[in-house]
Amino acid sequence: MARGRLTNGDLLAAAQRNGFDIMVTADRGILYQQNHARRTIALVMRDDSNWPIVRDNHAAIARAVAEVEPAGLKLVTLHRLGGRRRNRPYVPDR
Numbered sequence: 320m321a322r323g324r325l326t327n328g329d330l331l332a333a334a335q336r337n338g339f340d341i342m343v344t345a346d347r348g349i350l351y352q353q354n355h356a357r358r359t360i361a362l363v364m365r366d367d368s369n370w371p372i373v374r375d376n377h378a379a380i381a382r383a384v385a386e387v388e389p390a391g392l393k394l395v396t397l398h399r400l401g402g403r404r405r406n407r408p409y410v411p412d413r
Contacts, residue, residue: 335360341384350392361387367397 341361345368376397387393
C-alpha cells in the first residue's frame with residue numbers, strides 16, 4: 320500500500336478503505352494528529368518499536384488485537400527480555 324509515502328491520515332484511510340479492521344503501530348503521534356472518532360478501524364498502540372522487544376511480546380500484542388473493539392484503541396506495554404519492565408512507562412507525547 321506504499322505506506323512509506325503516506326501520511327498517518329492517508330494511511331489510516333487507505334487501510335480502512337482496503338478492508339483492514341485493525342492497525343498496530345508504535346507511532347504515538349497518531350492519536351493527536353488524527354480525528355479517530357470518524358474512523359471504523361481500530362488501533363493497537365505499542366509503546367516500543369525495537370524489534371527484539373516487539374518479537375518477545377508477540378502474545379501481548381496478539382491479545383490486544385483480539386480484544387480491541389471496532390474503532391477502539393488498545394494500548395500495549397511491552398517488557399524487555401527476562402520479564403523486566405521497561406525503564407520508562409508509556410506516556411503519550413503531548
